[in-house]
Amino acid sequence: MARKFFVGGNWKCNGTTEEVKKIVTTLNEAEVPSEDVVEVVVSPPFVFLTFVKSLLRSDFHVAAQNCWVRKGGAFTGEISAEMLVNLSIPWVIIGHSERRALLNESNEFVGDKVAYALSQGLKVIACIGETLEERESGSTMAVVAAQTKAIAGKVTNWDNVVLAYEPVWVIGTGKVATPAQAQEVHCELRKWLHENVGGDIAASTRIIYGGSVNGANCKELAAQPDVDGFLVGGASLKPEFVDIIKAATVKKN
């Protein structure tokens, strides 16, 4: 089954009103392949979500960077899935490595968040990835399989899930996994889905890659058979994000 290329821009905790306007203007003016070829989702910080949504071209969509694990209520500082739905925010990123590492989000907690977000009708970009120490000790697959298992056990509808493999050692470091390293893990992840969830879901679920993706390396990464798109950090704040979106055309050739 064809998997539509997916390019997400994770703006993380960056941006002023002026900077946000500038990025959106660049995106709105860009000539990119149609929505049939590539799905583009940008993820500004919460405070800019509705602003970006109101300015952004209609063929691009927005994602929140997180949401609360259960129904909203007395949880100071949190944003609930219901609120995102109320504001017509279609996507949410869950389980980003920065939250796992800095805010101690466990596999189980991430799984619970995925379950609740999906139950409210949100689409989820679920993130997994190993640290350098885990890679060097040879436990990459064990780590990402455990992370995926905690998510997969909670997924009711795989049409609403994109799996983002982001090795922690390449995030914001300027280091990039080689296309072969990315392909190897993506292929193993698809096998894992095949064995543990089902063949159709393994074939149709998009597994996207994240970590120092930029305008220069995106095409070679996109050419890997099991790389179905990207989750881009730093470069999503720059005009080169447009080049990364255009890498979708590599799949068509």
Ligand SMILES: O=C(CO)COP(=O)(O)O
């Ligand atoms: O964490 C990432 C996207 O979620 C990747 O960040 P960088 O592209 O800045 O390495």
